[in-house]
Amino acid sequence: MGAESIVVRQNNAFETQFLAPPPEGEPEHLHPVADIYQLTPYGMLLAGLGACTAIVLHTYAQYHGLALREVELRLTYDRVFAEDCKDCERVEAYTEQIEEEIVLTGDLTPEERKRLFAVSRQCPIHRMLVHGVEVRSRLVEEAPADGQGG
Numbered sequence: 001m002g003a004e005s006i007v008v009r010q011n012n013a014f015e016t017q018f019l020a021p022p023p024e025g026e027p028e029h030l031h032p033v034a035d036i037y038q039l040t041p042y043g044m045l046l047a048g049l050g051a052c053t054a055i056v057l058h059t060y061a062q063y064h065g066l067a068l069r070e071v072e073l074r075l076t077y078d079r080v081f082a083e084d085c086k087d088c089e090r091v092e093a094y095t096e097q098i099e100e101e102i103v104l105t106g107d108l109t110p111e112e113r114k115r116l117f118a119v120s121r122q123c124p125i126h127r128m129l130v131h132g133v134e135v136r137s138r139l140v141e142e143a144p145a146d147g148q149g150g
Helices: 041-063 110-120 124-131
Strands: 004-011 016-020 068-081 094-106
Touching (some): 016 041, 041 094
Antiparallel strands (some): 004 016
């Protein structure tokens, strides 16, 4: 699997745009994601992280009177293989990594930009990814087709 990338742009009215690279063989420019099903599960994870982070930043900025006009998040997911394990057969031989670049547009002081960057790490999805979350799965019996139990 190669790297997955997505760009999330959100203005201060919370209007959000998702952009993704084109499918292989098409010209290299970002295009709007018209349908969520165009994204892989990794792309969906990146879109969720980007949208959540943008919402947290705009909400904080509005509450504190900061002149944040737009947030752009450039997110990439990749598996980073260890240098000494280029031909490993074990799946555990790589580290999964998300790179996140945050672009803040608006009349912001350097101190406000630093505060917003610190706030970006408070996004609940960011916190789950960094700190982990327990997932409890169980198989549930399918309901009878006729809608009547037992």
